[in-house]
Amino acid sequence: MxxxxxxxxxxxxxxxxxxxxxxxxxxxxxxxxxxxxxxxxxxxxxxSALARSLKINRTKTIGMLVTTSTNPFFGEVVKGVERSCYHKGYNLILCNTEGDNERMRESINTLLQKRVDGLILMCSSLEGERIDVFEKYPDIPVVVMDWGPMLFTSDKIQDNSLRGGYMAAKHLVDAGHKHIGCITGPLVKHQAQMRYEGYKRALNEAGLEFNPNWIIESDFECEGGYESFNKMCDKGTLPEAIFVCNDMMAMGVIHAANERGIRIPDDLSIIGYDDIHIAKFMTPALTTVHQPKYRLGKAAVEALLNKLDGGETEPQVVQLEPTLVERKTVKRM
Structure with a gap:
């Protein structure tokens, strides 16, 4: 050479x-x-990239950890991160945790040993976790995306799930529905809890009843939505409308309803959350709450580079606001 x-x-x-x-x-x-x-x-x-990185004490590389999931939401956020890295002249190393805490810790160790300039973490298993290895690398900036309380210092990028949950349920109320159910994500997770709290706030504000048979906790996956809807059906009379707390579960609900001959939205209105790319191609097209996924990724990269360039030193929280996307799954009464 x-x-x-x-x-x-x-x-x-x-x-x-x-x-x-x-x-x-x-x-x-x-x-x-x-x-x-x-x-x-x-x-x-x-x-030589290596020689240059040693000289400037930067590798121009960012590491990112994500929870593996069939949910396209993660891929759409990663796209925002990768494109922002490219425009800023940075490389991205992506690691999947498979939901395994041990694998997560090993991946963090590996990325730090490879001298990445910073880390972006998007792992639900991190919530409430203390990651001791960060104490050995106090100068490495960390940005956490979309999840709840952390026991280590980091910037945080998240959507306003409380407002998003409220918007979803309020849309059903404004459409004239008085009997509204909710299929939540795992309520031990911060974002799932906030969406559920937003749903409760909208119903309380409208003076509507809470029927425990119409509130099912699930797992943010298609299968979970499918099973939760069948469970709700087995408990008796269905509500007029359901807030399903992410689009993947909404897909499962629509499939289960179709199997039972329940027409969406004529017999049952559905609203989802996330606005994943395929939501508008469902039949019928899904009314949902849009999470700014690309902007979540872009904001994470910008927060990290701001830290690297000597910007704000105190941990920052950047909250992006959701918006309602009206399509074809909510009937106006």
């Missing part, structure tokens, strides 16, 4: 001149620059 010394020998200049031309660190005449660049091209020279 060619070195700067080889280029200097071929171009008839000093090694420091080659360095200035390649790194654009000082003005060099056009004639000499052309000779150096021609020599580098002839020798198939490729700058």
């Amino acid at each position: 060619a070195t700067m010394k080889d280029i200097a020998r071929l171009a008839g200049v000093s090694t420091s001149t080659v360095s200035h031309v390649i790194n654009k660190s000082r003005f060099v005449s056009e004639e000499i620059s052309e000779r150096v660049n021609k020599a580098a091209q002839d020798l198939n020279y490729a700058p």
Whole structure:
């Protein structure tokens, strides 16, 4: 592999001149620059990323951990992270935790040993966890996305799930529904709890009853939505409308309803949460609450780079606001 010394020998200049031309660190005449660049091209020279990272004490690499899930929500957020990294001249190393705490800790260790400049964590299993390894790397900035209380120092990027849950249930109330159920995510998770609290706030505000048979805790997966709807059916009379706390579960609910001959929205109105890309292609197209997934990813990268560039030192919380997307699964009474 060619070195700067080889280029200097071929171009008839000093090694420091080659360095200035390649790194654009000082003005060099056009004639000499052309000779150096021609020599580098002839020798198939490729700058050493490792050597440069040691010199500037940056690897220009960000590590990201995500919980593996069939939910496209995660992929859409990762897309925002990856594209933002690309535009900022950074590489992204992505690790899946498979929901395994031990694998999560090993992945964090591996990324830190590879000298990533910062970490983005999007793992539900982190909630309430203390990660001791961060104490060994106090200068590595960490951004946590979308999850609840953490026992380590980090910036936090999240959507306003309380407001989103309220918006979803309020939309059903405004459509004239008076009997409204809810299929929640795992209520030990902060975001699931906040969406449920928003649902309760909207019903309380409207003076509507809570029927315990119409409130089912689930798991944010298609199968969970499918099983939860069948469980609700087995308990007796169905509500007029259901707030399903993410789009994946809403897909399962619609499938289960179709199997039972229940028409959406004629017999039952459904509203989801997340606005994943395929939501508008469901039949009927899903009314849902839009999470700004791309902006979540972009905000995480910006918060991390702000820390790296010596910006705000205290942990920051960036909250992005959800919006309602009306489609075809809510009937106006």
